[in-house]
Amino acid sequence: MALARLHGGPLDGQIIPLDDETRDSLILPYSETQLRYRREGDASNTGAHDGPTQVAFRFIESEDDISPNANQNHDG
Numbered sequence: 001m002a003l004a005r006l007h008g009g010p011l012d013g014q015i016i017p018l019d020d021e022t023r024d025s026l027i028l029p030y031s032e033t034q035l036r037y038r039r040e041g042d043a044s045n046t047g048a049h050d051g052p053t054q055v056a057f058r059f060i061e062s063e064d065d066i067s068p069n070a071n072q073n074h075d076g
Contacts, residue, residue, distance in 0.1 A: 002053040009059030033064040
């Protein structure tokens, strides 16, 4: 199994399982929107004894505007 390392955007620094290490992009759910990440570079740790294969993905865009306070109640 490979791992995707996410860079940039609201999921910066997250590591998620990657079912297909040849993928060029990821579309991930985030709150009530979706985030797009694009592959950045080649996979690392591809040898048999150097740990799980890792692929870097860079944040490209979100489907909607992302506001860190969007889910907070602003009454009162």
